[in-house]
Amino acid sequence: MSQKVEHDKIEEDEESPVEEVRLTVPNTDDPTLPVYTFRMWFLGIISCVLLSFLNTFFGYRTEPLLITMVSVQVATLPIGRFMANVLPKWKVSIGSWTFSLNPGPFNVKEHVLISIFANAGSGFGSGAAYAVSIVDIIKAFYHREITFIASWILVITTQVLGYGWAGLLRQYVVDPAHMWWPSTLVQVSLFRALHEKDNNRMTRGKFFMIALVCSFSWYIFPGYLFPTLSNLSLLCWAFSKNVTAQQLGSGMRGLGLGSFTLDWSVIASYLGSPLVSPFSTIANVFVGYVILIYGAIPIAYWGTNLYNARTFPLFSSHLFTYDGQSYDVNSIVNDQFKIDIPAYERQGQLHLSMFFALSYGVGFASVVATLTHVGLFNGKEIWGRFRKTYEKKMDIHTRLMKNYKDVPGWWFYLVLVVAMVLALFLCIYMNDQVQMPWWGLILACGLALSFTLPISVITATTNITPGLNVITEYLMGVILPGNPIANVCFKTYGYISMSQAVSFLNDFKLGHYMKIPPRSMFLVQLIGTVLAGTINIATAWWLLTTVENICQDNLLPANSPWTCPGDRVFYDASVIWGLVGPIRIFGKSGNYSALNWFFLGGILSPALFWMLHKLFPSQKWIEKINLPVILGTVGIMPPATTLNFNSWIVVGAVFQFFVFRYRKKWWQKYNYVLSAALDAGLAFMGVLLYFTLSMEHKGLDWWGTAGEHCDLADCPTAKGIHVDGCPFIQLN
Numbered sequence: 001m002s003q004k005v006e007h008d009k010i011e012e013d014e015e016s017p018v019e020e021v022r023l024t025v026p027n028t029d030d031p032t033l034p035v036y037t038f039r040m041w042f043l044g045i046i047s048c049v050l051l052s053f054l055n056t057f058f059g060y061r062t063e064p065l066l067i068t069m070v071s072v073q074v075a076t077l078p079i080g081r082f083m084a085n086v087l088p089k090w091k092v093s094i095g096s097w098t099f100s101l102n103p104g105p106f107n108v109k110e111h112v113l114i115s116i117f118a119n120a121g122s123g124f125g126s127g128a129a130y131a132v133s134i135v136d137i138i139k140a141f142y143h144r145e146i147t148f149i150a151s152w153i154l155v156i157t158t159q160v161l162g163y164g165w166a167g168l169l170r171q172y173v174v175d176p177a178h179m180w181w182p183s184t185l186v187q188v189s190l191f192r193a194l195h196e197k198d199n200n201r202m203t204r205g206k207f208f209m210i211a212l213v214c215s216f217s218w219y220i221f222p223g224y225l226f227p228t229l230s231n232l233s234l235l236c237w238a239f240s241k242n243v244t245a246q247q248l249g250s251g252m253r254g255l256g257l258g259s260f261t262l263d264w265s266v267i268a269s270y271l272g273s274p275l276v277s278p279f280s281t282i283a284n285v286f287v288g289y290v291i292l293i294y295g296a297i298p299i300a301y302w303g304t305n306l307y308n309a310r311t312f313p314l315f316s317s318h319l320f321t322y323d324g325q326s327y328d329v330n331s332i333v334n335d336q337f338k339i340d341i342p343a344y345e346r347q348g349q350l351h352l353s354m355f356f357a358l359s360y361g362v363g364f365a366s367v368v369a370t371l372t373h374v375g376l377f378n379g380k381e382i383w384g385r386f387r388k389t390y391e392k393k394m395d396i397h398t399r400l401m402k403n404y405k406d407v408p409g410w411w412f413y414l415v416l417v418v419a420m421v422l423a424l425f426l427c428i429y430m431n432d433q434v435q436m437p438w439w440g441l442i443l444a445c446g447l448a449l450s451f452t453l454p455i456s457v458i459t460a461t462t463n464i465t466p467g468l469n470v471i472t473e474y475l476m477g478v479i480l481p482g483n484p485i486a487n488v489c490f491k492t493y494g495y496i497s498m499s500q501a502v503s504f505l506n507d508f509k510l511g512h513y514m515k516i517p518p519r520s521m522f523l524v525q526l527i528g529t530v531l532a533g534t535i536n537i538a539t540a541w542w543l544l545t546t547v548e549n550i551c552q553d554n555l556l557p558a559n560s561p562w563t564c565p566g567d568r569v570f571y572d573a574s575v576i577w578g579l580v581g582p583i584r585i586f587g588k589s590g591n592y593s594a595l596n597w598f599f600l601g602g603i604l605s606p607a608l609f610w611m612l613h614k615l616f617p618s619q620k621w622i623e624k625i626n627l628p629v630i631l632g633t634v635g636i637m638p639p640a641t642t643l644n645f646n647s648w649i650v651v652g653a654v655f656q657f658f659v660f661r662y663r664k665k666w667w668q669k670y671n672y673v674l675s676a677a678l679d680a681g682l683a684f685m686g687v688l689l690y691f692t693l694s695m696e697h698k699g700l701d702w703w704g705t706a707g708e709h710c711d712l713a714d715c716p717t718a719k720g721i722h723v724d725g726c727p728f729i730q731l732n
Contacts, residue, residue, distance in 0.1 A: 167412025
């Protein structure tokens with residue numbers, strides 16, 4: 001009897017401390033399953049190449065298309081099983097290495113590695129490699145020269161550097177059981193649904209297929225037939241000629257009162273699937289959202305008229321002149337791609353909507369709050385792991401992974417050194433093409449390495465990833481103003497190498513849960529990243545050199561699809577931060593210097609909640625207050641809108657609080673499967689609509705395709721300001 005009690009205690013100690021993980025991830029492993037199979041390499045490489053090409057190719061079009069990993073997960077399952085049935089069981093020898101062409105049934109570990117390949121091909125869910133946009137604006141917007149080899153080094157090094165950071169930090173954010181990476185549970189549930197046998201009437205696999213078909217069928221309405229279903233704004237319909245009512249009611253350009261959506265793509269964009277983030281994250285997002293949208297914004301806009309707020313739209317990411325007109329960015333760029341000071345002085349200082357200005361301030365605060373929060377709440381554990389003095393309590397998943405050989409640290413160090421040498425070669429010997437000095441690279445890498453650990457901790461526990469893009473643009477704009485290409489290169493080496501590291505660590509945790517040999521993960525991730533980056537830049541180079549006037553709206557033929565909307569935003573950012581520079585916006589001579597106080601607030605504010613946690617340790621809710629999440633999520637507006645947040649918070653609260661608490665068995669079996677099915681159905685119908693209708697410019701024109709019908713939401717409300725399409729308010 002006593003032996004059984006002790007055995008039960010050991011098993012209980014090994015359980016994951018996170019309930020969502022205990023309910024989702026199986027505590028078993030079959031180490032005999034083959035992973036280095038012909039099927040895995042063939043389908044993985046094909047998926048990587050195909051997605052890299054398609055996502056780059058369609059990224060240049062007016063209506064970009066993104067094909068994600070979930071599409072490949074679903075599509076490769078029947079192909080893998082077909083190959084298992086038809087391939088001969090030959091033995092193939094390569095030197096001393098012998099393997100079978102067909103080692104048996106298509107297994108889940110092969111499927112996971114194929115999906116990791118596909119994830120690299122989809123730019124880790126974001127499309128082509130970020131650095132491709134640098135090449136695009138150099139050649140298509142600034143009309144400067146850059147060689148293919150310089151472009152390739154730029155793309156590959158920005159992608160691979162993050163791999164080095166990830167290798168250094170695995171022990172801190174992958175091995176610990178409480179670093180659970182919520183988004184990986186969707187993938188675990190999907191793989192279980194596709195591979196595990198279930199004798200229940202409604203199996204996970206059957207539920208997945210039903211939900212996928214429903215999602216696929218429904219998306220034709222908001223995706224094509226009735227797009228207004230994506231943004232339903234009741235106040236705008238009731239008050240069609242009232243500017244203030246539309247500002248309050250518009251979910252796309254206002255406060256979103258009474259607005260909602262019936263489109264999963266709107267719900268899951270920007271913040272990800274609300275069925276994935278834990279309820280504590282949803283509650284933090286809700287608090288930040290309410291304080292900003294229904295507290296700070298109304299007071300600043302209608303109360304104090306902060307920054308002459310009523311002269312500009314309530315919610316806009318555009319740039320304006322002092323009288324509310326659109327700012328002509330191109331007019332302040334001279335032939336040497338420097339700022340034209342006389343033109344800038346004629347047009348005047350840049351002005352932002354009050355909402356956009358505050359979102360910058362909140363973004364400043366969230367980045368530095370991440371450092372303070374993680375340092376205070378997780379610093380002791382991180383330091384202990386670094387000193388090798390922290391008492392490691394292995395959960396069942398970490399114990400099972402000990403059956404496999406770990407990746408030697410020098411593998412990661414070698415990748416990091418090679419990437420750094422190549423990047424330094426680019427900055428020193430090809431500086432005329434990229435503008436960034438070698439010390440800029442060192443600074444960017446130092447910044448990325450400093451932030452990767454705290455941002456990974458936030459992501460691993462909340463499913464929210466604070467970004468470094470604004471802070472990197474700001475820093476380089478102050479240090480080296482007037483050099484737009486140097487600015488975007490610095491941003492990419494700082495922000496994207498960190499972002500890539502977080503993506504790599506997320507994949508490592510997926511492999512951890514699915515019991516994939518670490519060395520297999522290393523090879524597949526590295527090969528996939530280099531292959532995807534090469535295909536990305538090769539595809540981009542082909543389009544940039546063969547499509548006449550690509551990305552040039554004013555020179556392209558009417559209805560040309562090659563308008564490069566993403567690169568246009570990237571170019572505008574290079575002008576604002578690189579040419580005009582943050583000193584002219586946030587410095588003493590700018591209109592928004594007071595926003596720099598947000599940095600101080602971001603540094604100090606987590607300390608308040610940490611002290612409250614220490615004073616009242618029994619109040620567990622205090623330690624769940626996460627300022628990087630509260631600040632960081634609302635800081636993404638714009639481009640995210642109140643409609644995205646309204647819908648995400650409501651759906652998330654329903655599933656992650658009510659269903660999780662009162663229908664736990666249903667949640668355990670189907671919640672993450674439902675999330676994956678909604679994503680997959682949306683992706684397949686999106687691809688189908690794109691190839692059959694969007695590319696042929698076949699559209700409908702009726703009330704249901706005219707957006708949310710809040711045309712006046714963009715209007716200013718200051719007296720004496722006239723903007724085309726808006727009512728003019730006379731001065732008294």
